[in-house]
Amino acid sequence: MLEARATALASRSIKTTTKRVGIDLAIACVDLTTLEGRDSAGRVRSLCIRAMHPDPSDATVPHVGAVCVYPNLVAVARETLGTSAVHLASVATAFPSGQAEMSVKLADTEQALAAGADEIDMVIDRGAFLEGNDRKVATEIEAIKELCHGRAHLKVILETGELGSYENIRRASDLALHAGADTIKTSTGKIGTNATLPTALLMCEAIRDFADRTGELRGLKVAGGVRTTKQALAYLVVVNETLGADWLTPDRFRIGASSLLDDLLMQRQKERSGRYAGNDYISKD
Amino acid sequence: MTVALAFDYAPAPETTRPHIRDEYGLFIDGRWTRAHNNRQFATVNPATEEFLASVAYASELDVDAAVKAARKGYEKYWSKLTPAARAKYLYRIARSITEKGRELAVLETMDGGKPIRESRDFDIPTAAAHFFYYAGWADKLRYASRNGADALPLGACGQIVPWNFPLLMAAWKLAPALACGNTVVLKPAETTSLTALALADIIAQADLPPGVVNIVTGPGETGRALVSHPDIDKIAFTGSTEVGKQIMRSVAGRDIRLTLELGGKAAHIVFADAPLDQAIEGIISGIYFNQGHVCCAGSRLLVEESIHDEVVARLLRRLQTMRLGDPLDKNTDIGAINSAEQLARIQELVASGVAQGAQLHSQPFSAPDRGYWFPASFFTGVTQSHRIAQEEIFGPVLSILTFRTPDEALSKANNTPYGLSAGVWTSSGSKNMWIAEHLRAGVVWCNTYNRFDPASPFGGYRESGFGREGGVHGLREYLQHA
Numbered sequence: 001m002l003e004a005r006a007t008a009l010a011s012r013s014i015k016t017t018t019k020r021v022g023i024d025l026a027i028a029c030v031d032l033t034t035l036e037g038r039d040s041a042g043r044v045r046s047l048c049i050r051a052m053h054p055d056p057s058d059a060t061v062p063h064v065g066a067v068c069v070y071p072n073l074v075a076v077a078r079e080t081l082g083t084s085a086v087h088l089a090s091v092a093t094a095f096p097s098g099q100a101e102m103s104v105k106l107a108d109t110e111q112a113l114a115a116g117a118d119e120i121d122m123v124i125d126r127g128a129f130l131e132g133n134d135r136k137v138a139t140e141i142e143a144i145k146e147l148c149h150g151r152a153h154l155k156v157i158l159e160t161g162e163l164g165s166y167e168n169i170r171r172a173s174d175l176a177l178h179a180g181a182d183t184i185k186t187s188t189g190k191i192g193t194n195a196t197l198p199t200a201l202l203m204c205e206a207i208r209d210f211a212d213r214t215g216e217l218r219g220l221k222v223a224g225g226v227r228t229t230k231q232a233l234a235y236l237v238v239v240n241e242t243l244g245a246d247w248l249t250p251d252r253f254r255i256g257a258s259s260l261l262d263d264l265l266m267q268r269q270k271e272r273s274g275r276y277a278g279n280d281y282i283s284k285d
Numbered sequence: 286m287t288v289a290l291a292f293d294y295a296p297a298p299e300t301t302r303p304h305i306r307d308e309y310g311l312f313i314d315g316r317w318t319r320a321h322n323n324r325q326f327a328t329v330n331p332a333t334e335e336f337l338a339s340v341a342y343a344s345e346l347d348v349d350a351a352v353k354a355a356r357k358g359y360e361k362y363w364s365k366l367t368p369a370a371r372a373k374y375l376y377r378i379a380r381s382i383t384e385k386g387r388e389l390a391v392l393e394t395m396d397g398g399k400p401i402r403e404s405r406d407f408d409i410p411t412a413a414a415h416f417f418y419y420a421g422w423a424d425k426l427r428y429a430s431r432n433g434a435d436a437l438p439l440g441a442c443g444q445i446v447p448w449n450f451p452l453l454m455a456a457w458k459l460a461p462a463l464a465c466g467n468t469v470v471l472k473p474a475e476t477t478s479l480t481a482l483a484l485a486d487i488i489a490q491a492d493l494p495p496g497v498v499n500i501v502t503g504p505g506e507t508g509r510a511l512v513s514h515p516d517i518d519k520i521a522f523t524g525s526t527e528v529g530k531q532i533m534r535s536v537a538g539r540d541i542r543l544t545l546e547l548g549g550k551a552a553h554i555v556f557a558d559a560p561l562d563q564a565i566e567g568i569i570s571g572i573y574f575n576q577g578h579v580c581c582a583g584s585r586l587l588v589e590e591s592i593h594d595e596v597v598a599r600l601l602r603r604l605q606t607m608r609l610g611d612p613l614d615k616n617t618d619i620g621a622i623n624s625a626e627q628l629a630r631i632q633e634l635v636a637s638g639v640a641q642g643a644q645l646h647s648q649p650f651s652a653p654d655r656g657y658w659f660p661a662s663f664f665t666g667v668t669q670s671h672r673i674a675q676e677e678i679f680g681p682v683l684s685i686l687t688f689r690t691p692d693e694a695l696s697k698a699n700n701t702p703y704g705l706s707a708g709v710w711t712s713s714g715s716k717n718m719w720i721a722e723h724l725r726a727g728v729v730w731c732n733t734y735n736r737f738d739p740a741s742p743f744g745g746y747r748e749s750g751f752g753r754e755g756g757v758h759g760l761r762e763y764l765q766h767a
Contacts, residue, residue, distance in 0.1 A: 001567050005566045012294065015296075016295045
């Protein structure tokens with residue numbers, strides 16, 4: 001039924017005003033990401049500038065939610081972003097595998113924070129989780145949370161594609177929320193299975209139940225494989241109908257993506273002009 | 286940053302407009318003919334009460350002409366064709382339904398009130414799937430008869446279908462009958478004739494020999510004439526238990542085959558160890574699919590006492606997101622009630638539930654100015670002795686009861702004159718198997734609901750009827766000695 005419900009939600013027809021609102025909302029929720037071995041200072045600088053002004057020809061386009069880079073490039077990004085409202089996220093804790101000693105993970109995180117990151121995307125220890133060592137998973141999240149306290153927003157990556165079942169994804173979501181995750185995130189984007197609509201729906205249910213029990217509103221981030229406006233709108237529908245309008249804000253919903261912004265801008269231009277101007281009318285980095 | 290406007294779905298109406306004629310005749314012997322004395326009745330759009338078309342009112346004389354045509358079609362053409370040739374026609378019909386899918390979906394929604402999302406994604410594709418499936422059987426019928434006997438057709442069959450899934454029910458009936466080599470007189474329901482008549486056009490374009498499929502429109506009286514016709518070899522009926530009983534009485538003493546698919550009051554059992562969010566979606570689909578106009582609707586929810594309050598709270602919250610309105614809007618979840626008469630029946634039963642002390646909960650609802658509407662609703666505080674726990678409401682209204690042990694769940698579930706379908710939600714495989722084995726219902730869905738496939742048989746126990754449709758079982762109802 002989870003998949004059937006996700007399919008039904010994906011078939012919502014988003015048109016006219018709703019589509020325009022949805023596109024702007026999706027742009028504001030993008031975590032513009034570059035996480036590659038060949039990332040350089042220049043690449044990160046141009047990404048930051050694009051994050052602040054996604055469409056140089058149209059000032060009404062909102063800035064994206066955040067830029068997301070590796071810890072060693074945080075300083076460069078902070079310099080470029082300055083005091084801009086665009087958040088600066090960094091992956092940490094031995095991203096993407098999470099296979100490192102706790103001391104390394106803490107140092108990794110501290111380095112990113114010290115360099116100016118105000119959001120940390122940590123990964124859980126999937127090995128420990130699958131061994132049944134929930135305590136270890138929770139302890140790590142708690143330790144990183146303590147480090148971030150008052151300094152950064154903590155997103156916890158479950159890497160759902162490695163967890164093997166919806167039951168495990170739900171259990172990992174509950175675990176992360178109880179251990180202090182401000183946001184739970186689907187994937188690293190580094191393995192074959194990325195965010196899917198049913199997975200996002202399941203995580204929304206966990207966030208909703210957590211809010212019911214505690215009154216605290218935690219966030220969701222979907223990452224990996226979201227490339228088109230249509231996909232992004234489907235995620236907005238899932239959040240809207242499962243969590244409600246309180247979650248339709250970059251504070252509680254993010255989409256981690258690198259190429260999605262191109263399509264969002266192209267569709268935005270099309271909604272306004274009635275025509276597709278084409279790829280060359282979108283500035284890319 | 287905050288977004289100024291709410292993310293509230295703008296109307297997304299389906300813009301395809303099917304061609305609807307001003308008036309429709311009867312499809313008899315491969316030709317459109319007027320009814321005797323040119324009698325007609327109007328068919329309306331239940332969402333707007335607008336007139337859609339005048340439809341021929343078939344009298345006893347017209348039904349007689351149709352049966353004669355079916356007999357002639359059987360003897361002269363259909364029984365002389367090779368099985369593979371019959372299959373060719375069925376494949377042609379299946380492809381044509383698929384090609385005209387959008388137009389048929391809109392027509393179904395306009396005539397019957399169901400959401401376009403359902404007619405587009407379920408009714409029409411499943412109707413085509415039945416034709417495809419049974420086309421494949423036409424030249425393999427020996428494998429359908431139990432003892433390897435020759436698979437011989439019955440002859441001319443009378444088929445009467447209901448208004449809840451008009452084209453799909455017509456497909457369920459026509460496809461196996463034709464694949465087996467029978468000819469047919471089909472009578473669609475009075476309020477929803479249009480897609481059956483569109484199917485007549487498809488059949489004519491597929492070049493089926495005259496008389497193989499005849500379609501007669503009209504009210505119950507037309508159906509009665511068909512049932513009592515002396516030259517019919519089989520009656521297949523889907524509809525209410527009350528009419529089913531009348532049909533059974535009227536065919537008593539005649540050498541005639543009969544299958545009945547009647548009402549239901551399905552138990553939908555949710556144990557405390559069920560995945561609750563999944564179960565909620567199952568419950569929603571079980572009762573609100575097609576406004577609850579579903580004979581296998583999960584209309585009696587049996588919830589383990591320990592999770593009753595939580596299930597009710599979650600259901601209530603989920604009802605807030607149900608979208609009731611224009612059936613042609615692609616975002617509509619709950620469309621219009623099929624007819625004024627059905628709306629009155631739902632209202633009467635709901636009033637009895639309130640009068641007998643059950644608590645009614647409904648989605649926020651302001652009825653459009655015109656048309657027939659009822660909000661998605663459920664009753665709590667229902668007991669087995671309430672009318673709403675016993676009688677089929679056939680509307681978007683669920684009755685919630687509780688149980689304490691699996692034994693109690695089972696005995697409450699089986700405590701009904703019906704036995705068409707049931708649903709069970711539990712994470713325990715053994716509990717699932719045990720209860721499925723002991724439920725007296727034709728279909729038991731485990732941790733899901735409302736799944737259909739042409740290869741899977743469907744049918745009831747006791748007052749839900751007898752005979753099976755779908756799968757190899759569905760063929761045996763149209764073969765001799767099978």
